[in-house]
Amino acid sequence: MSEWTPSTWRALPAEQQPEWPDEHALEQALKTLSTLPPLVFAGEARALRAALAQVAAGKAFLLQAGDCSESFNDFTADSIRDKLKVILQMAVVLTYGTGTPVVKLGRIAGQFAKPRSAPYEVVNGVQIPSFRGHMVHDDAPTPEARRPDPSRLIAAYHQSASTLNLLRAFTKGGFADLSQVHMWNQQFVASSRQGQRYEAIAGEIDRALRFMAACGIDLRAEESLHQVDFYTSHEALVLGYEEALTRRDSLTGAWYDTSAHLLWVGDRTRQPEGAHVNFLSGVGNPVAAKLGPEATAEDVLALCRILDPGREPGRLTLIARLGAGRVERLLPPLQEAVRAAGHPVVWVCDPMHANTFMSDGGRKTRRLDDVLAEISGFFSACRVTGSWPGGVHVELTGDSVTECLGGAEEIVEDDLELRYTTTCDPRLNARQSLDLAFQVAELLRAG
Ligand code: TRP
Ligand code: MN
Numbered sequence: 001m002s003e004w005t006p007s008t009w010r011a012l013p014a015e016q017q018p019e020w021p022d023e024h025a026l027e028q029a030l031k032t033l034s035t036l037p038p039l040v041f042a043g044e045a046r047a048l049r050a051a052l053a054q055v056a057a058g059k060a061f062l063l064q065a066g067d068c069s070e071s072f073n074d075f076t077a078d079s080i081r082d083k084l085k086v087i088l089q090m091a092v093v094l095t096y097g098t099g100t101p102v103v104k105l106g107r108i109a110g111q112f113a114k115p116r117s118a119p120y121e122v123v124n125g126v127q128i129p130s131f132r133g134h135m136v137h138d139d140a141p142t143p144e145a146r147r148p149d150p151s152r153l154i155a156a157y158h159q160s161a162s163t164l165n166l167l168r169a170f171t172k173g174g175f176a177d178l179s180q181v182h183m184w185n186q187q188f189v190a191s192s193r194q195g196q197r198y199e200a201i202a203g204e205i206d207r208a209l210r211f212m213a214a215c216g217i218d219l220r221a222e223e224s225l226h227q228v229d230f231y232t233s234h235e236a237l238v239l240g241y242e243e244a245l246t247r248r249d250s251l252t253g254a255w256y257d258t259s260a261h262l263l264w265v266g267d268r269t270r271q272p273e274g275a276h277v278n279f280l281s282g283v284g285n286p287v288a289a290k291l292g293p294e295a296t297a298e299d300v301l302a303l304c305r306i307l308d309p310g311r312e313p314g315r316l317t318l319i320a321r322l323g324a325g326r327v328e329r330l331l332p333p334l335q336e337a338v339r340a341a342g343h344p345v346v347w348v349c350d351p352m353h354a355n356t357f358m359s360d361g362g363r364k365t366r367r368l369d370d371v372l373a374e375i376s377g378f379f380s381a382c383r384v385t386g387s388w389p390g391g392v393h394v395e396l397t398g399d400s401v402t403e404c405l406g407g408a409e410e411i412v413e414d415d416l417e418l419r420y421t422t423t424c425d426p427r428l429n430a431r432q433s434l435d436l437a438f439q440v441a442e443l444l445r446a447g
Contacts, residue, residue: 004282006246014275016115018148029150033244038258042249053314062391066107068425082398085184090437097441109163110234171230236263254284264288272302288317297337317346323354324373331381349378350393368406407432
């Protein structure tokens with residue numbers, strides 16, 4: 001095989017690529033992107049890889065969370081801050097409740113492209129191209145809005161840069177300090193049962209910190225109390241964009257996709273001979289693959305061979321999205337095959353994507369109970385095979401949306417109309433997310 005380069009994928013079949021109407025405009029946009037500064041730096045991607053190696057060894061847990069699809073319209077400091085608040089709350093619940101370190105990985109600052117099962121959809125009797133994310137076109141249901149526009153690739157880069165900038169400021173500049181635990185509990189969350197349960201933990205953390213200070217420990221000198229390492233990830237779907245941001249690391253000479261710390265291939269683009277897997281095979285970042293219910297042990301082994309030939313802990317994460325009713329049956333054979341082949345992968349549960357259905361009112365939704373049932377089935381499967389349940393991958397927002405059913409507020413189908421603002425899949429709101437974190441902490445403790 002000849003040497004891999006960031007453009008090797010171009011000779012291979014690439015699923016789910018937008019049909020850009022203006023080839024020349026696309027080339028210009030990609031050329032511009034390739035001159036812009038990297039968003040993340042290779043050393044950070046290696047740090048995430050090392051953190052994931054701890055997860056692979058059963059010594060840490062991965063929390064990967066964020067929007068299904070980030071929006072160009074809902075782009076404010078408040079929405080980024082509120083998303084971070086709920087992720088920090090979940091991390092506190094998991095860390096405090098289990099005594100296990102939590103690796104925090106946002107599905108954010110680059111999650112702008114969506115694969116779709118059907119190229120077209122019918123809205124109000126008119127057939128229009130399916131929505132593929134704001135990196136490609138607008139979500140308004142008109143043929144004009146859905147025309148792919150390459151200038152959006154550059155807009156996605158800039159929005160990623162400013163999102164990442166704010167996240168870095170928040171996570172390193174005092175906002176994520178453990179002395180701020182109470183502040184992350186938003187009002188509409190604090191008033192709920194989970195919110196109160198969270199307050200109790202926050203109070204205990206305060207007491208523990210006061211105790212350590214009274215013992216003479218200099219808490220100011222303990223950097224880890226005052227900041228968190230927060231990493232970013234998205235689906236590497238639009239390969240021209242990913243290629244343009246792939247650079248050679250001056251330190252090691254290796255290629256890194258500098259659009260995010262971790263990139264994944266979706267269940268629809270994980271063909272071993274396809275362009276997406278080829279692209280990820282050559283970058284030094286930690287990478288992941290989503291596995292749907294159709295994935296066979298042979299499929300998974302082929303992915304392991306290509307994406308983790310060196311059998312390196314932290315390199316490859318496998319994200320199972322199998323469905324609440326099927327995970328306990330489908331996951332063990334995959335885990336056993338991977339184990340037998342000697343790949344030290346991280347196993348993660350995405351309890352969202354295989355539990356989606358249409359409400360009677362025509363809204364895509366999910367039941368929190370199904371989401372929790374899939375996580376619980378994932379833990380059972382891992383227990384059967386002796387694998388470490390390495391983490392969860394969830395779609396959430398810090399807002400008080402009504403997109404998923406159930407939870408302590410008992411959102412029912414009629415409520416979906418109230419605050420349904422996602423541009424793609426239904427997300428857990430902040431209360432439902434906290435609820436999930438408590439359940440995961442319990443499952444981890446029970447294991
Ligand atoms: N830095 C530690 C960690 O990331 C402790 C910590 C600081 C923390 N702020 C946090 C943990 C916020 C969870 C949430 O684990
Ligand atoms: Mn989704």
